[in-house]
Amino acid sequence: MRLFINILFSIILVLIRFLRLPQDRICQWFIQTNNQLVLANILPNLKSEHLLLLIPHCLQNYDCEFKITARVENCRRCGKCIIKDLIDLSEEHHVRLSVAPGGTLARAIIKKCQPGLIIAVGCERELEAGINDVYPFPVIGILNQKPEGPCKNTTLDIGRVKEVMELIRMKAVRSQSIR
Numbered sequence: 231m232r233l234f235i236n237i238l239f240s241i242i243l244v245l246i247r248f249l250r251l252p253q254d255r256i257c258q259w260f261i262q263t264n265n266q267l268v269l270a271n272i273l274p275n276l277k278s279e280h281l282l283l284l285i286p287h288c289l290q291n292y293d294c295e296f297k298i299t300a301r302v303e304n305c306r307r308c309g310k311c312i313i314k315d316l317i318d319l320s321e322e323h324h325v326r327l328s329v330a331p332g333g334t335l336a337r338a339i340i341k342k343c344q345p346g347l348i349i350a351v352g353c354e355r356e357l358e359a360g361i362n363d364v365y366p367f368p369v370i371g372i373l374n375q376k377p378e379g380p381c382k383n384t385t386l387d388i389g390r391v392k393e394v395m396e397l398i399r400m401k402a403v404r405s406q407s408i409r
């Protein structure tokens with residue numbers, strides 16, 4: 231199924247480039263389809279400790295002086311950007327949180343952590359490329375919001391991250407009650 235979607239996506243992408251249509255819509259479709267597939271196949275024994283929340287550096291306030299790329303704990307939680315909320319959420323749910331400024335570092339983090347599931351935040355093309363790049367690791371892609379344009383002071387609907395975590399928790403609870 232996943233292979234079929236990849237082939238279909240590649241064909242559509244060639245067509246879109248040929249017709250000079252915006253690529254973001256097709257990337258959104260790909261991310262959404264991928265998410266549905268991944269969510270439907272989440273293993274019931276997946277725990278929050280197996281999750282990796284991978285976020286881009288552009289979520290950080292552009293003027294913040296604290297370097298969080300290597301250590302997200304360097305954030306002083308002033309609340310000027312969404313990083314504070316993401317740290318709070320990761321601590322509350324015991325989920326690993328990492329900031330990846332690019333694909334190479336993201337791959338290195340994933341290789342080191344070997345997560346059961348990645349919740350990745352990014353823009354359309356970044357997520358599309360990342361999901362394909364780290365396959366077969368399952369990735370749920372959550373689009374960031376760009377009130378000031380791409381790559382600077384981006385943010386996200388943190389409710390989407392909570393929704394995914396809740397779905398995983400519910401699946402684990404259901405599987406335990408069946409046993």
Ligand code: SF4
Binds near residue numbers: 290307310311314
């Ligand atoms: S919450 Fe404050 S300290 Fe933390 S990254 Fe954002 S601006 Fe910097």
